Amino acid sequence: MKKIIKIIIILMILLPDCLCAQTVKSPNGNVLVKFSLTEDGVPTYEMFYKRKTVIKPSHLGLELAKNKSASKGMNETSLIDGFTETSAHDSTFDETWKPVWGETSTIRNHYNEMAVNLYQKSSNRNIVIRFRVYDYGMGLRYEFPQQKDLNYFIIKEEHTQFAMTGDNMAYWIPGDYDTQEYETQISRLSQIRGLMKTAVTSNASQTTYSPTGVQTALQMKSNNGLYINIHEAACVNYPTMNLNLDDKNFIFESWLTPDAEGLKGYIQTPFNTPWRTVLVSDDARDMLSCKLILNLNEPCKLKDTSWIHPIKYCGVWWEMIVGAKTWNYTDDLPSVRLGVTDYSKCKPNNTHGANNAEVRKYIDFAAKNHLDEVLVEGWDEGWEDWFGHSKDDVFDFTTPYPDFDIKALNDYANDKGVKLMMHHETSASVRNYERHLDAAYNLMNKYNYDAVKSGYVGDIIPRGEHHYSQFINNHYLYCVKEASKHHIMVDAHEAVRPTGLCRTYPNMVANESARGTEYEAFGGNTPYHTVILPFTRLQGGPMDYTPGIIETKLSTWSKNQNYIHTTLVGQLALYMIMYSPLQMVADTPENYAKYDDALQFVRDVPLDWADSKYLEAEPAKYITVARKTKGTDNWFIGGKCDGDGHTAVVKLDFLDKGRKYNCTIYQDAPDADYEKNSEAYVITHRTLRKGDVLKIREARGGGFAISMLKE
């Protein structure tokens, strides 16, 4: 008996490092990843940051499904165990590339790589597991070379584990195949199960899968002081990864979005999965500044990017969200048949927002405030029955309502140096959209539109598919690629959360893919919402959050009783802390007229930067960032906090030495408070120099914004 115990103890000591463990370190040595095979030949990895464990030994592998067309009785061998290592290759990569737009004008892509070649004897198959280790994290992916016995296969599930060291704090939203529009929950991992029911709020389309299922990017904070973030990069022709938590052992495992038959992916070799990424640092600011997700994506595939540009825009939108206007033209129609329904014979409801007069007003506003574009939602026939009917032929994307003169309005805008922004609500009827896509893009080209906001509200058609399944993910990228042929920029809403593909296709200027400002009119976002999103949703790419709601009390001008869960200044700060090359100026011209001095910051702030410095950051608490404009040496600084308030300490040690900057500081008034006194703000003008230190008090739900124009 003693002998047996002894053997077990020896095995336990040996097992973590069993067989051929090998390691790869990040360039500065802070991050270390160890790979090994278990006795059963199961690929396993561990990850460390400054010798602290980030990921405990975690298994890697894929469960395969039998092809329906395969011969009867033939089984599919899963790619889970029975592997031997045939070789491994280490290498180093160091390159600096220039994004078409972004937070910085250059991005360094510096990593050490380890590619492990594995052979599974029972199936006669070779796979590669590739690790890229950066100073602030790592990515790993599965690669399937083309080979005799692996040309096509079907994924039943990917089993990539992320074993946590303990009961981390997590900033999570419920796992779902169809929506990402949940409020972020802050809890221990062990509390997820208990909080799930209330965390799942209702949505136009939603499919949860587990009481411990969460989405990525998942931000965490470990008990040993590490910030850890799990996400994915370069999700192409693959379902989106969710995570499922074993909350006894704190092990996350990948849980892919299924197709209509419950399977996860149809693969043709050669194929590489998306990267599974883990960011890590002991400084939360590194979560925001490291460009690991972008770096793991392929370089830009568009030859000509000269037509891609940042877009500051206003639009016919907030009035509808608030409930003061409608997308639909008439209230007469119980249902619509495109091409049959004759709108010229319908009685206008007089609440239709996208009418000629209203659009002209927004064009005037845009021209006056140097905005690039004007979005118009509800311009096209079909809004009377667009939602909730699983309607196949729901829009044609080319036929305006009678009160929207597409030619005249585009001419009017273009004459003033403004473009209209197209809107394509698909109602998630994906086949219908693809059938009309070319005609829709051609119409845009005809009238000089160069950007489209698309939407996927509701359950997907083809029915049974999900918003983030392989088949539908393929669709979103198809649209982006087709759009690029037409020199059109895409901002898809309710589409899959981004995974850095904007590096490869920079005409994908933004996405929604999270709970946006619209929820402020539906009941509200938490005050910490916009200081957690940069850690989570924004890891994959810019969000069209639609900030700038300067009239934070909706009841002052509408029947909507909701209010914005930030101060007025907090709205200004969003242009700084929620980076996007596409930013809405989302409130109405009438509301902006009330606060024109505050609007000055929005007029001034650029959407493309030479450099960005995160000065302060703590998830769901506060973020402070300074950004340098491209072309000039002007700086802008913004800070935003949660519902507790924050005093930002801004050390201006990054400014050019010996130079003076004319600063305009927009800050919360001393008695400001997002609930009680949200619109109290103070604007001051100062001259500042390198080395100066600002202490700026941010109200509960508040923030600040500074423009620093070099003299």
Next chain:
Amino acid sequence: MKKIIKIIIILMILLPDCLCAQTVKSPNGNVLVKFSLTEDGVPTYEMFYKRKTVIKPSHLGLELAKNKSASKGMNETSLIDGFTETSAHDSTFDETWKPVWGETSTIRNHYNEMAVNLYQKSSNRNIVIRFRVYDYGMGLRYEFPQQKDLNYFIIKEEHTQFAMTGDNMAYWIPGDYDTQEYETQISRLSQIRGLMKTAVTSNASQTTYSPTGVQTALQMKSNNGLYINIHEAACVNYPTMNLNLDDKNFIFESWLTPDAEGLKGYIQTPFNTPWRTVLVSDDARDMLSCKLILNLNEPCKLKDTSWIHPIKYCGVWWEMIVGAKTWNYTDDLPSVRLGVTDYSKCKPNNTHGANNAEVRKYIDFAAKNHLDEVLVEGWDEGWEDWFGHSKDDVFDFTTPYPDFDIKALNDYANDKGVKLMMHHETSASVRNYERHLDAAYNLMNKYNYDAVKSGYVGDIIPRGEHHYSQFINNHYLYCVKEASKHHIMVDAHEAVRPTGLCRTYPNMVANESARGTEYEAFGGNTPYHTVILPFTRLQGGPMDYTPGIIETKLSTWSKNQNYIHTTLVGQLALYMIMYSPLQMVADTPENYAKYDDALQFVRDVPLDWADSKYLEAEPAKYITVARKTKGTDNWFIGGKCDGDGHTAVVKLDFLDKGRKYNCTIYQDAPDADYEKNSEAYVITHRTLRKGDVLKIREARGGGFAISMLKE
């Protein structure tokens, strides 16, 4: 106790005619349909032919599903019972219309109609059940007017019953959501269950649903001497109807093809279902000559039909089916990536059929024999891995293999007055086909193709959908409509069985949708196959059966050990008895060279007729038909029988009086037999007049063909 029995007896007498029974008769009075509501308000109909019962009292109704988007707790009331009749309208219709092509130059559409308006109080909904009663049958459909409480609904199942009078003989194939390529079984209704297992032979895509499930058109013969046929007409934006048999009571009930989620149809009102049709006669010839299915379809929707024409064609096809040639260009590639795979660097396999030399040979053959077109399968990149992988991007329909010079070959053909026929195998990857459809049709226009044979082999993508579900049925018609804009005729294979839509869209010149000649190379069709198809598959429209296999023993020129289950003359007869405006001359030029005298009939036979007279007919036994050509007064006669042989008696009483006809008679030699001596034939020349009577012996699996050219 006695009292109770008495009451039951009274109820039994009253029930069949309970409440408000009403009737409608066909114009000649032979067919009578009775409608009533049961005590529970269930719509019920009966059908009679010359006072004999055809359909016993049968219920009508639809079971609805709850909309996922509907408020929680809200249930959907099925349209099954609780109906009261609000009104009924009788009317008569009599019109003669001209098909663009067909068996006759004019078609009379003459019926009496009864529209019953029903109200369901619990749901506050109105529906209409419309009956059209013809001399040889009837159609009924459900109509859903647009109304306050019925704008959108989801069908869980349609419950349309067809209660038979007894254990009919039936000519059936297994019910299936994905294939129609089964051999017809001949049995009593009570025997279906026992025969099902052997009736379900393997197919590239198949989904059976019930041990007593069968497809339509279902031909039957009742014990009281009636020929009865159940099918449907005008299936548009609706799933295809199968039937399920209650084999204790001999009641068939509709069983719709489901979508990926198991639901049957998403409906927007106003909407009419397809017609559910019952043909009936005591003379089997009426089953073939009545144009009830066509008549129940909408008139032609194409303004210009001048570009639509009959097509007699040969092609690079049979050699591949037999196994002597291949569709793929190389054997080097384990898989293909369109646009990446470089075929110019691949080693040709030298078995690729669609090469320049081979295609020129077929063009020469077509020109010499006055054929209109030459089909070329396997001309486009992608055939190396086209099947069995659920491959999304499987073909692009525009990129030829290196040995197929698309411009040169079309020029060569066009110079000789021949067109090439396009081939689009989609591999059932429907989204991929729609993405490429416009480019594919544009390519056809560029090179002067005006017809496409499309194919849907394998399981449908989007995965989970079926070949005959509402979503995919919509696709087939979408292609036909898009093709019409390009002046392209469509011949879709493995697509849904037709329901007479070629009246509305006459560029839908043919379909496969049944077991075609190709199966003769895969093991064989039964000798009665082609004398049952005109009763069943052809009810909905023409079939591209690809007849004309003049060399009936494949082993004489290939390694294929199969033989054709007709005599040589039987193959000639198929051009007569299997009506289609698109007919292949399917054998190889080399094989036709051996039998040039017999080929003369194929050269002569037209594909469009002024008139057709069915002289003899018995399901799965024999068919004899005489057809008059359009433009001339020539007649052609054909006969075909099963494996038992038949002696046709042809009374030439339909010829013009006083005129002489130079006839060429192609008939089986006295010792011909499809198994033992299939290629023994006799060609005789005679002069015939009105009133002459021919007795022609057809061999086992044989037939005859006569051309009668007026002097």
